[in-house]
Amino acid sequence: MKLMVVGGGGREHAIIKKLRENPTVTEIYALPGNGGIARDATCVDIGAKDIDGIVKFAVEHAVDYAVVAPDDPLVLGAVDALTAQGIPCFGPNKAAAIIEGSKVFSKDLMKKYGIPTAEYEVFTDPESALAYLETAPVPTVIKADGLALGKGVVIAQTRDEAKAAVRSMMEDKVFGESGSRVVIEEFLTGPEVSVLSFTDGKTVVPMVSSMDHKRALDNDEGLNTGGMGTIAPNPYYTAEIADLCMETIFRPTVDAMNAEGRTFKGCLYFGLMLTPKGPKVIEYNCRFGDPETQVVLPLLESDLLTVMQATTNGTLTPDLVRFSKGHACCVVMASKGYPGKYETGFAIDLPDDVADGVYVAGAKLKDGVLVTGGGRVLGVTATGETLSAAIDAAYASVKKISFENAYCRRDIGARALKAGKE
Ligand code: AMP
Ligand code: GLY
16 A cells, blocks of 8 residues: 655644554655655655645555645645545545634534534624724633634633734734634633544544643743654543543534535544633644644554545444543654744754654755754653653653753643642
């Protein structure tokens, strides 16, 4: 089997390493991949948003199965374009990817089908949004409708902050057309849980739950980032809550997408908040989360390719998806300064004895040497029988990896450990 994985971050590296475990896989192309992925796949210099280039490459190289991992190509219709050429794909088509591509769509879907989420209003012009904010309760949450590189959400503590967010999205267009509509929603509180699921549009099978650490600094301080680390499973997500989520959120979402004529196949990501009034949806993603994937896939005991193909073929069953009882922790090593300004181009010392659990996100090969090339450079994952064993093992590996200006949080998993003891 010749596979193609579209994307080039830590998530894609984790997917590729897992796919390689299948003995029928003879080749994996990564478009574009990165310097670290190059150890595990053939990297091809075609960008993840270059849909024509991706399809052309897949046809020319007789790719047997494609995995489209990032949000942009999914929302742009990469799966539709590949399928039209007879190449089976993992991921939703364009009609279904809108569940992430438009916050207005996803909020309206939840309202229409009674799926629990924050109360909200949609605005298409800045004047009415600003007028609404004169009396809106604070804190409040402002969300750009479209994709915004994960930066389109502002938690405003005051009305002035909220108005500034509306102006920058709707008037200054900092996210381009993504901000031409905004959602203003109720501020919710409670522990957050990420649940990725496989679905073929009929059956939905949740994966092991996880916890992201979005803030740049220890104790959840500092700016929001793409994610500084993850642990799995999430101790707040009990079996009872899992059952409730299946009944009130997961199943109803898959049914709602079918009822809308937008059958979702692939990985549907539920960003949940366990509020005092029960679990509510904070966001949907139409893809694997990053860095959630880096802790979820190492705990997957089943063959990933088999499960992915079952989502494409409509033959998914719960018994196909088995997870180990263990725990996993991923610590992201970033360039100092991220998510603000940072320097790159520093050589990475990545010893072979830790490379197995390392998923490279932002690094390039320069004259055969792996050098830093992004804000988040790599994720270091370890598994263990207990959460504390997984955390200790991840940090032990972090110690062995070095590059100039390396920065990581020191408390990944600390909150989860505390919660487990409560
Ligand atoms: P993202 O959409 O991944 O950029 O995430 C934005 C983050 O904002 C989430 O992980 C939550 O922590 C937070 N957030 C989003 N919506 C709400 C809400 N309605 N109430 C409270 N926090 C929220
Ligand atoms: N870690 C959150 C996301 O992938 O959007």
